[in-house]
Each structure stands twice: as structure tokens, then as C-alpha cells.
Amino acid sequence: MRFDSRDAELLARFRERAEPEFPRIALEFYDRIREHADAHAVFTGEEQILRLQRSLVAWLARVCGGTYDEAYHEQTAQIGRVHVKIGLPQRYMLTAMALIRVSLVRIADRDLGADAAPTREALIRILDLELAVMLETYKDSFVERIRSVERQERLDLGNALERAERRYVNAVELASVIIIGLDRSGAILLFNREAERVTGFARDEVLGRPFLAVLAPEDPDGLRARRLEDALAGRSQPEVSEGLLRTRAGKLRDVLWNFGYAGQQHGDEIVLFAVGRDLTETRAMEERTRQAEKLAAIGTLAAGLAHEIRNPLNGAQLHLSFLERSIKKKANEQDMLEATRVVADEITRLANLVTEFLDFARPKPLQLKPISLFKLCDHARSLVLSQAQGVGVEVTCDLPSADLEFEVDQAKLTQVLLNLLQNAVESTGSGGGGSVVLRARRGPRHVVLDVEDDGPGLSSPEAPIFDAFFSTKEGGTGLGLAITHRIVTDHGGSIDVTSKPSKTTFRVILPLAEAAEKTS
Amino acid sequence: MFEALGQRLHLVLLVDDDLRTTRRMADMLREDGFAVELARDGAAAIARLSRSPVPDALVTELTTAHADGLTIGRFARNQRPGIPVLILTGYPNLFHPDAIAGGPPATLFTKPVDYAALRSALRDALGPPITHQPAESPAEDATAAPELESASDNARRNALSGAQAVRALRQPGR
Numbered sequence: 269m270r271f272d273s274r275d276a277e278l279l280a281r282f283r284e285r286a287e288p289e290f291p292r293i294a295l296e297f298y299d300r301i302r303e304h305a306d307a308h309a310v311f312t313g314e315e316q317i318l319r320l321q322r323s324l325v326a327w328l329a330r331v332c333g334g335t336y337d338e339a340y341h342e343q344t345a346q347i348g349r350v351h352v353k354i355g356l357p358q359r360y361m362l363t364a365m366a367l368i369r370v371s372l373v374r375i376a377d378r379d380l381g382a383d384a385a386p387t388r389e390a391l392i393r394i395l396d397l398e399l400a401v402m403l404e405t406y407k408d409s410f411v412e413r414i415r416s417v418e419r420q421e422r423l424d425l426g427n428a429l430e431r432a433e434r435r436y437v438n439a440v441e442l443a444s445v446i447i448i449g450l451d452r453s454g455a456i457l458l459f460n461r462e463a464e465r466v467t468g469f470a471r472d473e474v475l476g477r478p479f480l481a482v483l484a485p486e487d488p489d490g491l492r493a494r495r496l497e498d499a500l501a502g503r504s505q506p507e508v509s510e511g512l513l514r515t516r517a518g519k520l521r522d523v524l525w526n527f528g529y530a531g532q533q534h535g536d537e538i539v540l541f542a543v544g545r546d547l548t549e550t551r552a553m554e555e556r557t558r559q560a561e562k563l564a565a566i567g568t569l570a571a572g573l574a575h576e577i578r579n580p581l582n583g584a585q586l587h588l589s590f591l592e593r594s595i596k597k598k599a600n601e602q603d604m605l606e607a608t609r610v611v612a613d614e615i616t617r618l619a620n621l622v623t624e625f626l627d628f629a630r631p632k633p634l635q636l637k638p639i640s641l642f643k644l645c646d647h648a649r650s651l652v653l654s655q656a657q658g659v660g661v662e663v664t665c666d667l668p669s670a671d672l673e674f675e676v677d678q679a680k681l682t683q684v685l686l687n688l689l690q691n692a693v694e695s696t697g698s699g700g701g702g703s704v705v706l707r708a709r710r711g712p713r714h715v716v717l718d719v720e721d722d723g724p725g726l727s728s729p730e731a732p733i734f735d736a737f738f739s740t741k742e743g744g745t746g747l748g749l750a751i752t753h754r755i756v757t758d759h760g761g762s763i764d765v766t767s768k769p770s771k772t773t774f775r776v777i778l779p780l781a782e783a784a785e786k787t788s
Numbered sequence: 789m790f791e792a793l794g795q796r797l798h799l800v801l802l803v804d805d806d807l808r809t810t811r812r813m814a815d816m817l818r819e820d821g822f823a824v825e826l827a828r829d830g831a832a833a834i835a836r837l838s839r840s841p842v843p844d845a846l847v848t849e850l851t852t853a854h855a856d857g858l859t860i861g862r863f864a865r866n867q868r869p870g871i872p873v874l875i876l877t878g879y880p881n882l883f884h885p886d887a888i889a890g891g892p893p894a895t896l897f898t899k900p901v902d903y904a905a906l907r908s909a910l911r912d913a914l915g916p917p918i919t920h921q922p923a924e925s926p927a928e929d930a931t932a933a934p935e936l937e938s939a940s941d942n943a944r945r946n947a948l949s950g951a952q953a954v955r956a957l958r959q960p961g962r
Contacts (some may be wrong), residue, residue, distance in 0.1 A: 476792060571881070578878030579806065579878050581899060582876070582901055585810055585902070587904075589903040590815070591903070593816065615900055632881060745797050
């Protein structure tokens with residue numbers, strides 16, 4: 269640019285004239301900048317602006333200082349770096365420099381007479397040089413800054429990816445829904461924690477194995493296979509459907525399924541997400557609520573009915589007693605006496621039905637008292653012993669090594685065990701004898717009582733045997749197991765049955781009350 | 789026939805609205821050595837209990853008209869402390885034997901009642917027949933008393949006991 273020593277002299281002279289006006293230039297400069305919204309946003313307060321004005325004055329003095337050495341160059345470069353640091357765009361630097369140039373050239377034109385033209389040229393040259401140095405450092409610094417930003421962004425991206433992945437893993441793992449991912453062949457690739465909990469399978473037991481073979485119930489007509497194939501091919505509509513899931517133990521759970529077809533995108537091998545909610549507990553609870561409502565209604569009915577039935581029965585029985593007495597007194601005919609006994613038996617049977625129906629439908633409140641498990645079992649066994657011996661059935665107790673006391677209604681629980689034992693004895697006895705075992709086991713929070721027999725088994729294990737008036741027994745009221753069921757559920761327990769020829773097990777599970785349990 | 793042995797029979801008051809059956813029961817109890825009177829509802833029973841001789845035992849249905857078995861039982865205990873009370877009912881869940889104070893717990897019989905069991909309970913509670921008291925007039929002999937079938941029958945017989953009956957009905961006993 270041919271900035272030479274003459275330029276330097278001219279500028280030094282110019283400084284003598286212009287220096288008193290530098291503060292005014294600085295003031296006007298920052299006033300102009302402050303009119304600009306984006307620039308204004310950078311300022312933090314009046315103090316900062318005063319400081320900036322002072323630096324501008326110093327810079328003006330330096331630019332017109334007449335000394336342009338290495339230190340001068342370094343200071344200029346520093347200004348560039350500062351502007352990069354505060355993130356000032358280059359266009360502001362160019363326009364700012366234009367503003368300064370106009371102010372200085374005006375002073376030169378006004379005051380320097382013949383020197384005005386060469387001084388103006390010198391000013392233009394020095395200011396352009398200034399700008400060139402500033403922009404050069406600005407560029408270097410800017411590139412460095414961009415690199416650092418890129419490095420940071422890459423780092424952030426890596427963290428974000430990791431975070432996102434962790435987030436999705438958690439979402440899948442902690443969700444209280446079953447999530448199973450299948451590849452195109454129907455093999456399991458994803459198996460979340462809830463799926464493990466519901467099915468009882470550990471992840472590594474099922475990963476890679478076909479969904480149908482591991483988790484689906486029997487599929488004799490191939491219907492499930494066809495439906496799954498449709499879903500895997502993305503042919504089925506996204507819809508909610510109820511289905512069954514086979515657990516590790518072979519039990520079936522009710523599951524509400526929602527299939528999400530992902531397709532083969534991004535090389536991910538999972539094409540189908542099966543999202544399911546285990547409805548088994550909900551269903552069971554709904555069933556219990558329905559049962560309780562039904563029982564309450566029946567209970568009210570039963571109380572009224574009991575009264576209405578027992579009164580006529582009372583009349584019948586009393587007159588029958590009278591009849592029997594009269595026959596004995598006068599004729600003493602055996603046929604007639606036999607007839608009265610039959611009527612008496614029928615009355616007793618009806619009366620028992622009413623009693624059992626009331627026990628079932630409107631039981632007396634439980635009277636909970638601590639009782640020894642051993643005593644309870646031995647007592648129940650003793651009650652059924654003579655009946656068992658009569659039909660050639662052996663009844664044994666299989667008890668845990670240590671006794672325990674737990675809070676139950678003794679009379680009612682004895683009735684439960686007696687009902688189950690009698691049923692087992694009758695069933696086994698009808699098959700020509702056998703054995704019945706009353707087994708008691710203690711769990712961490714419950715007591716398990718099994719009544720197991722090696723009789724012929726239930727004729728239809730799926731039949732609603734715990735329902736009232738469901739009886740396959742000759743002369744049964746159809747209420748025995750219903751009452752048993754009621755007593756067990758009133759204790760907060762559950763009763764279940766598994767049956768096959770030569771092994772039928774009724775399992776009663778009773779919770780141990782936390783305060784009451786104690787091992788002895 | 790027992791009077792001939794020089795004994796006064798125990799007097800049992802039977803309360804039930806099923807008169808056909810109650811009469812038959814009374815017949816049988818008389819045959820078995822008790823004196824028996826009948827009342828068909830709570831009001832008649834309380835009226836009878838207000839009159840002398842006060843019965844030795846009360847056998848009552850739990851749900852009787854005008855006053856229930858519980859009220860009758862309490863009134864009976866008031867008239868004769870410790871009187872054995874036997875309650876007959878088709879729905880025993882509503883009743884607790886200790887609900888009638890002032891003597892041994894009431895005995896509860898669920899219908900249909902076994903006659904032999906009822907008779908045994910009465911015999912156990914009353915013991916052997918009491919030795920006959922010659923001072924008693926024949927009119928007061930329980931076996932001769934007619935069945936009391938309603939409050940009005942009794943009111944005709946004895947105005948005072950009718951008033952007592954009304955008072956008894958107003959007793960807040962339950």
C-alpha cells in the first residue's frame with residue numbers, strides 16, 4: 269500500500285490537531301453503534317461503554333502515533349482477537365472502520381489546508397492496513413474458534429447419542445409393558461424386563477428363538493402362525509388385540525397386544541415390536557369384584573329365604589315328630605315309621621341346604637385367632653379318618669420340619685380342610701382305595717396347604733367347580749367347594765386345583781399376617 | 789296325671805305365630821310332663837308374663853309381631869329373674885345369646901327345631917317337676933289355662949296387665 273515514513277509524519281502532525289476531538293469521535297461512534305439493536309445487545313452497561321470509549325481514544329492515538337513497529341502490529345492483531353472473542357460479525361468491523369475514517373478525514377479536510385489531501389491518503393492507507401491486520405487475525409481466530417466449536421459439537425453429539433440411547437433403553441426396560449422385538453423370521457431379538465417378569469423367562473433363554481415356539485400357546489390350526497406372519501410382513505392393520513402368552517411354567521396369561529410394524533429401516537433387524545399389557549391380574553380383580561357383588565346380593569336374598577324356608581320346615585318336622593310318636597303309641601307299624609324317617613331325612617337335607625347356602629352367601633365374620641399349623645392339620649385328618657378307613661383310603665399329613673402359628677378362623681379353616689379331604693377320600697374311595705396326603709408348606713409370606721389324592725381325577729378339570737350349585741357328586745348340595753372357596757378368599761387367600769388321573773391337587777394359599785406370624 | 793303324684797308342673801310359655809305347629813308342640817310337651825300356655829305374638833306374650841303365675845320357662849320365636857323375642861325375653865327376665873329363655877329362629881345370625889341379660893345365656897334353636905333336643909333343653913334348665921303346692925287354687929293351675937292368642941284376649945282377662953303390656957312395648961330394649 270506504500271505506507272511510508274512521510275505518511276507517518278503526516279499522521280503524527282494530524283494527531284496534534286485531531287487528538288482533542290478523539291473523545292468526541294469515540295462518543296459519537298458508540299452512540300451510533302447503540303442505535304443498532306444487535307450491537308446494543310452485546311453491551312452490558314454504561315461502565316463498559318465508557319471503557320470501550322477510552323480504548324477507542326487510545327486506539328485513535330496509536331493509529332496516528334507515527335510509530336508502526338512490531339508492538340503496534342501485535343496490538344492491532346489483539347483487537348481483532350477480542351472482537352472474535354465477543355462474537356462480533358466482520359460486517360460490523362468494516363462499517364465501524366468506515367465511520368472512524370469519515371470522522372478523521374473530515375478533521376483533516378477542515379484543518380490541514382495544503383496537507384489535507386496527502387494526510388487523507390495517509391489516513392486511508394493506515395486504516396486499511398489496520399483493518400487488514402484485524403481481519404487477518406479475525407480469520408485465524410475464527411477458524412480456530414470454529415474448529416473448537418466443531419470439536420465441542422462432536423463431543424456433545426456423542427454424549428447426546430449415548431444419552432438418547434440410555435434414555436430409550438430405560439424407557440423399554442422400565443416400562444411396565446411387555447416389549448418384544450421380532451426379526452423378519454419371527455425370532456426374538458428384544459425382550460424387556462417386564463416380558464421377563466410376566467413370562468418367567470430370562471432374556472438369554474429366549475433371544476434368537478422363535479416367538480411362536482417359545483411364548484405362544486398351542487396353535488393346532490396354525491391361526492397364530494398366519495397372524496404373526498402377516499404382522500411380520502407389515503400386512504396387518506395396527507390394532508389392539510387380546511391374546512395369550514405362555515409362561516416358562518406353562519401357564520397362560522391374558523395379554524392385550526399392540527403390534528408396531530417398524531419395517532426394515534436403517535439396517536435394524538427388528539421388524540415388529542409386540543407391545544403387550546398383562547391383563548391377568550386385572551381380569552382376576554374384576555372377577556373378584558364381580559364375585560363379591562354377586563355374593564352380597566345373594567346374601568341378602570339368602571337371609572330372607574332362610575327364614576321363609578325354615579319356618580315351614582319347622583312345622584313339617586314338628587308334625588312329623590308328633591306323627592312318629594302317634595304311630596309308635598298306637599300301631600307301631602314299621603312301614604309307617606320308615607316313611608316318617610324318610611320324610612325326616614328329606615327335611616334335614618333341605619335344612620342343611622339352607623344352612624350351607626347361608627354359610628356360603630352370608631357367612632359370619634371371621635374370628636381370627638392364632639393356631640398351630642400342626643394342630644389344624646392333625647385335627648382335620650382325625651375328622652375324616654374313620655370315613656377314609658371305611659373305603660380303604662389312607663390319609664396322611666406331610667408337615668414342615670417346624671410348626672408355626674398363624675391367624676385364622678379355626679372352625680372355618682377346619683371346614684375347608686375337611687371339605688377337601690372328604691372330597692379326596694370320596695373320589696379315591698370310589699376308585700377302589702388309594703391315598704390322600706394333606707401337605708403343609710411355609711413360604712416367606714404365606715402358608716401352602718395341598719390336599720392331594722391319587723384317585724381318578726376330576727372328570728373335567730376346566731369345569732367351574734368352585735361355583736355354587738356346580739356338583740357332580742351324588743347327593744351333594746353343590747355348595748361345599750363354593751363355601752371352601754369363600755372361606756379361603758375371606759382369609760385373603762386363594763384356592764386352585766390341578767387334576768389328572770391319579771393325581772389331583774387342591775392347593776390353598778393363605779397369607780401370613782405380618783404381625784401375627786411367628787415360628788415356634 | 790303328674791298332679792296326682794303331688795307335684796306342680798313347670799309352666800312353659802310358647803310364643804309363635806304359627807299356631808298350628810305351636811299347638812302341636814304344646815300337646816307333645818304336655819304329654820311329656822310340662823304345663824304349657826301359648827301366645828301368638830309379642831304383645832300377648834308380655835301380657836301373659838305380666839300375670840301370675842309367671843311362667844317357669846319361655847320358648848319364643850325371635851321375630852314375633854308387636855314385640856320381638858328379644859324384648860319378650862328381657863321382659864320375662866324382669867318378671868322372673870333367671871328364667872330360662874329358649875329362642876327359636878329361622879335366621880340365627882341376627883341373634884347373640886348374651887343379648888338377654890339377667891340369667892344364663894338364652895339357648896338358640898335354628899328351625900327346623902328337633903323336638904327331642906328342645907325337650908331335653910327344657911328339662912335340663914328346669915330340673916325335675918316341683919313338689920305340688922296345696923295352697924294354689926285350681927284356677928291358677930297352668931294346665932287348665934286356655935291358650936292366649938292375642939293381646940285383646942288377655943286385655944279382657946286382666947285390664948291391669950294390658951296396661952303393663954303397653955308399657956313393656958314402649959320399653960327401649962333394643
